[in-house]
Amino acid sequence: MFPKETYIQRREKLKKTVGSGIILLLGNNESPMNFTDNTFHFRQDSSFLYFFGLNLPNLVGILDCDSGEEFIFGNDYTVIDFVWMGPQPTIAAQASQVGIFKTGTTSQLLEKLNKESKGKRIIHFLPPYRPENKLKLFQWLRILPEEQQREVSIDLIKGIINQRNYKSDAEIIEITKAINTSVAMHKLAMRLAKPNISEAQIAAAVQNIAKAAGGHLSFPVIATTNGEVLHNHHYGNILKNGDLFLLDAGAETAMGYSGDLSSTIPVSGKFTSRQKEIYSICLESHNTAIEMLRPGIPFKEVHFGAARVIVNGLKDLGIMKGNVEDAITNGAHALFFPCGVGHMMGLDVHDMEDLGEVYVGYDGEPKSTQFGLKSLRLGRKLEPGFVITIEPGIYFIPELINQWKSSKINSDYINFTKLEAYRSFGGLRNEEDLLITEKGYKLLGNPKPKKIAEVETEWAKGL
Numbered sequence: 289m290f291p292k293e294t295y296i297q298r299r300e301k302l303k304k305t306v307g308s309g310i311i312l313l314l315g316n317n318e319s320p321m322n323f324t325d326n327t328f329h330f331r332q333d334s335s336f337l338y339f340f341g342l343n344l345p346n347l348v349g350i351l352d353c354d355s356g357e358e359f360i361f362g363n364d365y366t367v368i369d370f371v372w373m374g375p376q377p378t379i380a381a382q383a384s385q386v387g388i389f390k391t392g393t394t395s396q397l398l399e400k401l402n403k404e405s406k407g408k409r410i411i412h413f414l415p416p417y418r419p420e421n422k423l424k425l426f427q428w429l430r431i432l433p434e435e436q437q438r439e440v441s442i443d444l445i446k447g448i449i450n451q452r453n454y455k456s457d458a459e460i461i462e463i464t465k466a467i468n469t470s471v472a473m474h475k476l477a478m479r480l481a482k483p484n485i486s487e488a489q490i491a492a493a494v495q496n497i498a499k500a501a502g503g504h505l506s507f508p509v510i511a512t513t514n515g516e517v518l519h520n521h522h523y524g525n526i527l528k529n530g531d532l533f534l535l536d537a538g539a540e541t542a543m544g545y546s547g548d549l550s551s552t553i554p555v556s557g558k559f560t561s562r563q564k565e566i567y568s569i570c571l572e573s574h575n576t577a578i579e580m581l582r583p584g585i586p587f588k589e590v591h592f593g594a595a596r597v598i599v600n601g602l603k604d605l606g607i608m609k610g611n612v613e614d615a616i617t618n619g620a621h622a623l624f625f626p627c628g629v630g631h632m633m634g635l636d637v638h639d640m641e642d643l644g645e646v647y648v649g650y651d652g653e654p655k656s657t658q659f660g661l662k663s664l665r666l667g668r669k670l671e672p673g674f675v676i677t678i679e680p681g682i683y684f685i686p687e688l689i690n691q692w693k694s695s696k697i698n699s700d701y702i703n704f705t706k707l708e709a710y711r712s713f714g715g716l717r718n719e720e721d722l723l724i725t726e727k728g729y730k731l732l733g734n735p736k737p738k739k740i741a742e743v744e745t746e747w748a749k750g751l
C-alpha cells in the first residue's frame with residue numbers, strides 16, 4: 289500500500305474532475321470456482337485499488353463530489369469467520385489507513401443510495417465487467433444489466449483514465465519490480481525449454497517464480513509450441529527438437545502492478561536458418577518500434593512502423609510482394625501480424641481495458657474496423673508517464689492462410705505459392721515494457737535476452 293496521502297490526493301483530484309454528484313466505485317467479491325467456499329485467487333478491481341488501496345473483497349467506495357465526503361462500506365468479519373481466517377481488522381480500521389473515516393455496513397450503503405436516488409442526484413458508476421456487480425447495480429439503482437453500458441458515467445471514465453494513464457515515480461517502482469520478476473520467469477523458461485519437457489512443466493515453473501516473489505501472475509501463462517495461436521493456454525504438448533517455444537508471461541506485484549513479456553526459444557538450443565530469418569525480421573520490427581517511441585507520436589504510427597519492417601522482410605523472402613505502403617494500407621501484413629504492436633500497462637496488464645479502449649487507447653476517437661488494425665488497443669499520441677508494451681509478432685496461421693488464399697484476399701501482395709513452405713512454421717514474438725519520458729523512452733526492468741545469441745546462451749545455461 290502507498291502512503292495514505294497518495295490515495296487522499298487521488299480521490300480529491302477525481303472529485304474535482306467529475307465535479308458534482310456521487311461517485312460509486314464497486315470493489316470485487318470473491319469468485320467461487322465450483323462452490324461458495326472454494327474461490328479463485330481474489331483480485332480487487334483496479335480502479336477501486338487505485339483510489340482506496342484496500343485489497344479486500346466485498347467493499348464499496350463512495351465519493352461525494354459536492355460535500356467532499358468519502359465513505360467505505362462493507363460488513364465486518366465475525367468471530368465465526370475468525371475461526372477460518374484468523375482475527376481480521378474492522379472496516380473502519382482499514383479505511384483509516386487510506387484516509388477515510390466514514391464507514392458503514394452494506395445495509396447502510398443501500399439506505400444512502402436510496403436517499404441519493406430519491407434526491408435526484410447523479411450517481412456516477414463505471415462499466416461493470418463482473419456479473420455480481422451488474423446485479424448490484426440492478427438491485428441498488430434499478431438499472432437493468434443490458435442498459436448499464438448506456439448509463440455509465442463518461443465523465444467518471446475519462447476522469448479515471450486521465451489519472452491512471454500517467455504513472456507516478458512510486459508506480460514505476462512497482463511496475464519495475466513486476467517486470468524484473470517477469471524477466472526471471474523468462475530466463476528460467478529459456479533454460480528449461482528442452483526436448484521431452486512439457487509445456488505444462490514450464491508454465492508451472494514460471495508461475496512459481498511469480499508466487500515466490502510475493503505476488504501472482506498478471507494474466508494466465510501462454511507457454512506453447514503452437515505460437516501461431518496468439519493466446520494459447522493449452523499446455524498439453526511435449527517439446528521436441530526443431531520446435532520454437534513461445535512464452536508470454538508476466539508477474540503481478542502484491543500491490544497489483546503488472547509486467548508483460550514475451551520470448552521465443554529454439555527447443556534445440558540453436559535457431560535453424562529458417563527460424564533465424566523470421567526471428568530476425570520480427571526482432572528488427574520490435575527494435576524499430578521501440579526507437580520510434582517519443583512524446584507526441586501517435587502509437588498507430590509505431591504500429592505501422594513495425595508492420596513496414598515485417599512487410600519488407602517478408603518481401604525479401606518472397607512471401608510478400610508489391611508496393612509496401614499499398615500492402616500496409618490494404619492490411620495485407622495482417623495475415624502475418626493480425627494483432628496490435630502493444631498496449632498500455634499498469635495496474636492491469638491491458639491497463640483500464642474495462643473502461644473502454646476507445647477512451648483509454650484512442651482518447652475518444654473511433655477505432656479502425658480493418659482486420660488486424662482493429663486489434664490495436666492503443667492508437668493515441670504518446671505522453672510522458674505512459675507505460676506501454678512493444679510486441680510485434682509474425683504468425684503463420686494455417687486456417688487464416690486457407691481463407692485468404694481461397695478468397696484471394698490481398699493476393700496482389702501475398703505470394704501464396706511461396707507461403708506454402710511456411711505453413712507449418714508456427715509463430716513468434718518478443719515483448720518488452722517501456723516508459724515514455726519527456727525526451728523519448730526508457731526500457732523498464734532488467735534487460736531480457738532477445739538477440740539470437742543471447743537467447744541461445746541463456747538456453748545453454750540449462751544444460
